Each structure stands twice: as structure tokens, then as C-alpha cells.
Amino acid sequence: MINEKDIRMIIGIIGNVLSTSIFLSHMPEFIQAYKKKSVEGVKLAPHLVLLIKCSLWVLYGLPVVHKDNILVTTSNGVGFVIQVIYVVVFWINCDEESRKDLMYICLTFEFCFVAVVYIITIWGFESSAKHTFIGVVCNVYNICIIYLFFTIDKMPESTKTFKYMPFWLSLVSFINAGIWTAYSLIYTIDIYVLISSGLETLLCTFQLLVYASSYTLGKIDVIV
Template sequence: MVDAQQVRTIVGVIGNVISFGLFLSPVPMFWRIIKKESVEEFQPYPYVFTVMNCMLWIFYGLPIVHKDSLLVTTINGVGLGIEAIYIGIFLYYCGDKKNFRRNIGLYLVAEIIGVVAVVLITLYAFKNYKTDFAKQTFVGVICDVFNIAMYASPCLVIKKVWTTKSVEYMPFWLSLISFLNAICWTAYSLLYKIDLYVLISNGLGTFLCAIQLAVYAKFYKSTPKGGSGKPSEIEISGTEKV
């Protein structure tokens, strides 16, 4: 008989597969950059931001912070490697864009310092606590802030959609996959042992993605056909959420 822990593992594996799809969603954009040998007007910052998110969730899923969350660590470890490749492509094809490489480098250094600080505070400031609750709270709240921000990022285009009555720049597939991803990880957080911090960010993420899909459904028919065909910056910045 399948118990709750086994069901949780199965749901977590499904969540890993969906999250992996989210990580790969920007591949067409990067293939375009490689073919044209130019980053054009695309921006690297969503991917730089995702590096921070992945590093934090990798740490959160380790047994020293949260037991029974190895699947959170594994998918974000894979995601970190994929994001590193994306950033490498940006750095290689950015040409002579002023301060481009320097800014990316500074952001990455700042993120590494930030994550190291979180790790050190977690390991040393909370080492005398008898339970892992304090560690989970400290790291989990920080992870949730970044995760919620990433779920909310496609909502930035809603005002434009509402004004123009057009979903030309609405990231439908990103919103749909994010919605499925959020539902899956919400279910994962509720099974066997409730993981409050995975639940908070993904529960709210489910709501935010549902809003995005509702707006898309409302204005899909009023969208002029034959748009420019150029993906919006928001649409091609789909990144992983856990």
C-alpha cells in the first residue's frame, strides 16, 4: 500500500520534471542569441536573479536545514547549472556593450556573498537551538521572498494587456507551466510532513498564476492577429520556482 511519504516523493518527482521544463523554457531565446551572435536587447538580469533563488533553495533543501526535502535541492542544483550556461552565453555574445560584463559580475559576486552570509548565520547563529525550526524559518522566509517575486514577475505585463486589450506580450506558456509547477509543489508541501515555506510561496504562486491565466483568457479574443512575433522580455525570462 502506498503511504503518504511515497506519494509525496512521486509528486516531488513530477514537480522536478515540470520545474526542469521551466528552466528550459528560455532555450529558444538563447538559440536565437547564438545564431545571431548578439544578445540584442535581451537582458540577463532575470537569469542572474534566478541564480540567487536556486542557491538559496539548494541550501534550504539540505538536511542541515530541512530534512526530507532532497528533491528541492536536486532540481535547484540542476537549475543552477542551466542558469550558469545562460549567463555564460550572455557574457560571450554581449559584444562591446558598455559595463555589461562588469555589472553581471558584480551582481553574481553580491549574490554569492549574500548566500554565504545566510549559510554562516544559519549554521552559527542557530547552532544552539534544539530543533531545526529556527533554521527553517530564517532560510525559508528569505527563499519565499525571492520565489514570490519570481511568480509575480509576469504580472508586470497585466496593466499593458488591460490597456491595449491585447495578450500579444502576455507569457501564456510561462504562466501555464508556472501554474502547474506551483500546484505540484503546493501539493508536495502538504503531503506527509507539511513544509510551511514551500507551501506559502507556491500557494501564493498558484493564485498569481491563476490571475495571469484569467487575464489571458479575458483578452485573448480581442488580441489583433499577426503580431510582431518578437518575444517580450518578460515572456522569455521564465525561470524556475520551487
């Protein structure tokens, strides 16, 4: 008979599949960049941001921090590898030394930041304090990402384009966030995954509402 723990695992596996599909959504763009040997028009910043996010959540799900969250680690571990591939492709095909220098600085900072967080989490705290510390760090970082999304990233209302927020990606992201919210509530409540996935659910809801509003007002012709 299936119990709550089994249901949680099934939901987590579904979340892994959806998360991977979202991480892979930019693959065609980087394949084109590789074929053209040019990264003109390719935005690397979101992937540098995701590198840190995935790195932090990988640690959060490790047994040394929390024994029942390995699916969080696998999901973000796959995401981390995919982001690394994107960064490598960008580096290889970038012919502007200034951009490479900036990438080097950003990656060095990211490595140092993540290394410090790992060291503090693993060796600076004992038992449940590890879970609390890295959980707070992960959520603070996620909140910063959401804040930047609303203040810096190109939004459809200001650009009148859905290039950076396609409908199907927003829809899958909404479902994925909902899946992880459910995951955080079944068998054992994980407040940190709940906060993160809950905020992402709200963000995706906002994206879909903006899309629906723009479609209704005729700012876009078809749902793509």
C-alpha cells in the same frame, strides 16, 4: 503498499520534471543568441533573479536544514545550473562593456548575499532554527519577486503582447505550482514551501485570467 511518503516523493519528482521544463523554456532564445553571437533583445535580469532564488532553495532542501526536502534541492539545483549556463552564454556574446560591468557588479552582489545567508544558516543557528531562518528568507525573496513582477516587469495588459508570458508557459507554471503545493501538504506539512508555491499558484492563476480576458476581448487572435 504506497504510503504518504511515497506519494509525496512521486509528486516531488513530477515537480522536478515540470520545473526543469520551465527552466529550459528560455533555452531556444540563448541558443539563437549563441549562434548570432549577439544578445540584442535578450533579457538577463530574470535569470539573475532566479540565480538567487534557486541558490536559496537549494540550501533549504539540504539535509543539514531539513531531512525530507531533498527534492526541493534537486529541482532548484538543476535550475541553478541552467541559469548559470544562460549567464555564461550572455557574457560570452555580449559586446557591450558597460553591460558586462553591470553583470559583474550584480553577480558579485549575488554571490556575497547568498554566501552570507549560507553562513548564517549553517553556522549561526542550531537544529530547527536553520529551517525557520532560511524558510523565511526564501519566502521574503519570493514575495519580492512577485511584487516586482506586478510593478516593473512587462505585463500583457500594458504591452498588449504575450512575448514575456506565453500561454503554455503560464499553464505549465500553474500546474507546477499546484504540484509543489500538494507536495507541501502530503506526509508532513511544509509551511514554507506551501507559502511559496501557494503564492506562485495565485500569480499563475492571475496570468491565465489575464490571458483569457485578452483572448475574449480580441486583443490576441490565437492561443500560443
